[in-house]
Amino acid sequence: xxxxxxxxxxxxxxxxxxxxxxxxxxxxxxxxxxxxxxxxxxxxxxxxxxxxxxxxxxxxxxxxxxxxxxxxxxxxxxxxxxxxxxxxxxxxxxxx
Amino acid sequence: xxxxxxxxxxxxxxxxxxxxxxxxxxxxxxxxxxxxxxxxxxxxxxxxxxxxxxxxxxxxxxxxxxxxxxxxxxxxxxxxxxxxxxxxxxxxxxxxxxxxxxxxxxxxxxxxxxxxxxxxxxxxxxxxxxxxxxxxxxxxxxxxxxxxxxxxxxxxxxxxxxxxxxxxxxxxxxxxxxxxxxxxxxxxxxxxxxxxxxxxxxxxxxxxxxxxxxxxxxxxxxxxxxxxxxxxxxxxxxxxxxxxxxxxxxxxxxxxxxxxxxx
Numbered sequence: 001x002x003x004x005x006x007x008x009x010x011x012x013x014x015x016x017x018x019x020x021x022x023x024x025x026x027x028x029x030x031x032x033x034x035x036x037x038x039x040x041x042x043x044x045x046x047x048x049x050x051x052x053x054x055x056x057x058x059x060x061x062x063x064x065x066x067x068x069x070x071x072x073x074x075x076x077x078x079x080x081x082x083x084x085x086x087x088x089x090x091x092x093x094x095x096x
Numbered sequence: 097x098x099x100x101x102x103x104x105x106x107x108x109x110x111x112x113x114x115x116x117x118x119x120x121x122x123x124x125x126x127x128x129x130x131x132x133x134x135x136x137x138x139x140x141x142x143x144x145x146x147x148x149x150x151x152x153x154x155x156x157x158x159x160x161x162x163x164x165x166x167x168x169x170x171x172x173x174x175x176x177x178x179x180x181x182x183x184x185x186x187x188x189x190x191x192x193x194x195x196x197x198x199x200x201x202x203x204x205x206x207x208x209x210x211x212x213x214x215x216x217x218x219x220x221x222x223x224x225x226x227x228x229x230x231x232x233x234x235x236x237x238x239x240x241x242x243x244x245x246x247x248x249x250x251x252x253x254x255x256x257x258x259x260x261x262x263x264x265x266x267x268x269x270x271x272x273x274x275x276x277x278x279x280x281x282x283x284x285x286x287x288x289x290x291x292x293x294x295x296x297x298x299x300x301x302x303x304x305x306x307x308x309x310x311x312x313x314x315x316x317x318x319x320x321x322x323x324x325x326x327x328x329x330x331x332x333x334x335x336x337x338x339x340x341x342x343x344x345x346x347x348x349x350x351x352x353x354x355x356x357x358x359x
Contacts, residue, residue, distance in 0.1 A: 003232045006165055011158030018151055018318070025315055037308070044311035045300070051314060052144060052297040054151050055289035062169065073228045074166055081173045085294045088180055 006065055013061055014054070021051045056085070097131060102312040105145060109320020113153040114327060115340050116284030117262035118146035118292070119317055121347060133309070140299040141310050143292045145317040146260070150289025152318045153282070156325035162282035164275065166230045167237070171268065172287050174244045175261055178251020179291070186256045194257060195355030202348035205267055206341045218274035235279075239272040246272065254291075262288050263347055266340065277333055277340070285321075 028043030059082055066075040104126055105119075112119025120142040127138035157163045218236035225237040250264035262284055269280035299305050328336070 003165075004161070007158045007161060007163065010165065011155055014151055014155035014158065018155055021151075022315075022318070025311060028311065029315075032308070041307045044307050048144060048305070048307070048310055048314060049297070049300055051151060052147055052293055052300055055147060055293040056297075059169075059290060062165065071166075071229050074169060077173050077228065078169050081169065081176055081290070084173075084176045084180060085290075088176075088183075089294050089298060 002069055006062070006069075009065060010058060010061060013058060017050070017054045017057070021047050021054070024050065056082075098308055098312045101127070101131060101309060102316040105313045105316025106320040106323070109145070109149050109152070109317035109322075110324040110327065111320075112146075112149050112262075112317070113285055113321040113324025114281065114331070114336065115262075115343050116266045116281030116288075117343065118142075118149050118260055118285075118288045119320070120146060120260050121343070121350075123313065123317075127313075131309075133306075137304065137306065140296065140304050141306075141313050143299065144296040144305060144310055145313050146292040147289050147296050148314040148317040149321040149324075150285055150287075150292070152321035153285040153325045154289065156322065157282035157285060157328070160282070160325075160329060162279050162328070163286045164230075164232055164235075164279060164283050165286070166228070166232065167269070167273065167275070168283050168287045170228060170230055170240075171243065171247045171265060172290050174247030175251040175254070175265070175287070175291055178248035178253075179255045180251075181248070182252040182255025185252070189256055191257055192355045194253065195351045197355075198253060198257075199348045199351030199353075199355060202263065202344050202351065205271070206344035206348065208271075209337060209344065210341050212337075217276075235275060237273045237275070239274075243268040243272040251291075257351075260288070261291065263344065277336055278328060281336070281340070282328065285325075 024043055024047035028040045028047055031043060032040035059078060063075060063078045063082065066078060105123065108119035108122040111122060123142050123145060124138050127133040127141060128135055154163060218238045220238065221231050221236045222238055222240040224240040225231045231237050246264055246268040250261035254261045265284040265287055266280045269275045269283060270277055
């Protein structure tokens with residue numbers, strides 16, 4: 001039951017996020033055709049930023065879900081990942 | 097050329113989603129050789145496109161109940177830790193030797209996977225699987241510490257060698273945790289977005305990604321991942337296994353050649 005609920009919540013979050021990103025990117029590409037590059041780039045840039053930050057937000061959402069489910073080990077694991085990634089971005093370049 | 101990148105990205109996204117890798121193995125050579133994009137820029141675009149693939153595919157795979165979220169979170173921690181360790185020790189390890197060693201490791205893994213005629217299914221949960229609530233859908237997860245160790249090594253390799261860790265994630269889940277291959281590739285798709293997210297976000301803020309090209313590639317990968325996720329449910333496990341073996345061989349040879357060519 002918990003499994004299905006988690007998958008459903010995260011899945012819906014991703015779908016909404018993906019739709020928003022696609023909408024912004026689409027506006028950008030429409031502007032590219034109709035108005036030219038400078039205005040289009042602004043929309044495409046924001047669309048890409050929203051897309052890049054989605055997995056991070058998804059992980060924060062999961063952290064909250066685990067808290068509500070009282071799965072403290074999973075909370076700790078997810079929290080440590082978030083801290084490591086945030087920490088690494090703050091003081092040194094992160095290489096994939 | 098922007099349109100050509102968009103079209104190729106659809107293919108790369110479909111292929112990457114099928115095998116849980118993200119598509120960089122196709123994208124980076126295309127961007128550097130055909131589009132004449134500098135390697136660092138190509139890597140930055142590839143990272144961003146991996147996020148696109150992950151976001152798109154994961155939304156679908158979650159609905160198909162193919163993603164094991166706790167396993168993904170647990171293994172992600174290992175990869176991130178390994179990547180950070182890799183940053184510190186990069187330069188201390190001979191990258192050429194590492195490329196060759198792990199290239200042959202992937203070829204050996206391809207041989208093992210090719211030899212397996214049926215899925216390896218776990219028989220008993222490791223105690224940590226129960227302690228950390230990792231096990232879902234009545235699956236038994238074996239060799240938890242081993243899988244986590246493989247993730248740390250994969251993270252180190254990704255930092256030291258500048259490669260994606262997706263292939264090692266799928267291998268660890270398939271071979272060590274004994275998850276079904278479709279679940280392994282879907283869970284890997286879910287994971288790779290997180291590890292690519294931080295870097296790609298920084299690259300965007302630093303202005304290192306050409307916006308139009310990045311937008312075209314990401315949109316293509318997004319669309320490709322959408323098709324790829326639908327294809328996974330239609331393809332047989334044996335067919336998927338053959339595709340993955342092919343990818344292992346391709347990447348293994350690529351790594352060996354890079355090792356001998358001095359990276």
